[in-house]
Amino acid sequence: MIQKFIVDPSNIEGLQKEVDKNLWSAYRKQNSDYINCLIGFHKMSLKDRMKIFGLKSTEPVKTSHLTELHCEEEIFVDECGGTKESGLHYAGDLFTGYLSTNLKDWNLINTQPKTEKSEMKVFEMHKDGDYRTIFGSFNKDLEALCMTQAQIKNFCEKNKDKLRTNGYATFFLFKEGESFFVADVRFDDDGCLKLYVDGFDYIDVWCASNQSRVVVPATALVHSVI
Numbered sequence: 371m372i373q374k375f376i377v378d379p380s381n382i383e384g385l386q387k388e389v390d391k392n393l394w395s396a397y398r399k400q401n402s403d404y405i406n407c408l409i410g411f412h413k414m415s416l417k418d419r420m421k422i423f424g425l426k427s428t429e430p431v432k433t434s435h436l437t438e439l440h441c442e443e444e445i446f447v448d449e450c451g452g453t454k455e456s457g458l459h460y461a462g463d464l465f466t467g468y469l470s471t472n473l474k475d476w477n478l479i480n481t482q483p484k485t486e487k488s489e490m491k492v493f494e495m496h497k498d499g500d501y502r503t504i505f506g507s508f509n510k511d512l513e514a515l516c517m518t519q520a521q522i523k524n525f526c527e528k529n530k531d532k533l534r535t536n537g538y539a540t541f542f543l544f545k546e547g548e549s550f551f552v553a554d555v556r557f558d559d560d561g562c563l564k565l566y567v568d569g570f571d572y573i574d575v576w577c578a579s580n581q582s583r584v585v586v587p588a589t590a591l592v593h594s595v596i
Contacts, residue, residue: 431591433507436493436584445490445529451520452484458519458553458565464527465555467562478546478567482520489588490517490525492532495578501552501570504584505543512570514590516545522553525585526563533557533583539576540583 430438450456457480458465459473473479495504505515517525522542526533533540535557542553550570558564576582 431491431493433493433509435495435497435499435504435507435578437496439492439494439583440532445492445532447485447488447490447517447521447524447528449487450485450524451482451518454479454481456482456520456523458523458567461523461565464523465563465565467558467560468564468566470565470567472567476551476567478519478551480546482518485518485521488521490521490529490585491588491591493584493586495576495580495582495584497578498575499578500575501541501543501568501572504541504576505570505586508586508590510590512543512550513545515586516543516550517585517587519544519546519553522555522585526555530563532585533563534581538580538582540585542585543570 430441432438454460457473457478459469459479462469499507505512508515522544525542533555537556537558540555542555544551544553552568552570552572554566554568556564556566
């Protein structure tokens, strides 16, 4: 079914428009087979989507401030969430070095949406920037770059080797209510995880020399790659 697309897959914007157009047309015609095909395509990992069109997946994605790491790997978080206890406030057994009190002070202790197993992408800073500049460098809607608190917790449990070390930060964007926040995760000198939570508009500029990392859902990059 995917082969029906009459578009150059290297033309990012054109391919996405073609996917959207065909999905809308299939819904209008109640073509369930084609709908299921397109939904299946959207659920594929980024690597598998690229294979369909014979595109290379070994070249790192770059933005004005970030460079992808581990581009040959598929990095996942498990199905998670569905309860209030799956949020970061209840992760004291994971963040034994420090757990931000802002979660309570800012009323961020909420039931987390249940999410399926999801692929994530890890980036490293190569240019100084604040949160708005760093995440804005993806040129995407901020919500597309968000993980849930439960996913952030799961990532830190399952993918510790992908977190920045030596006391420097790995940043995760999340949303509660109508506001955006950043989880700043780092290891202390004893190897224990610490969690800080900042508002998205926090004005400090992070130095690229620290090689801080950023984790976002792989689906946010699909429109940037295919």
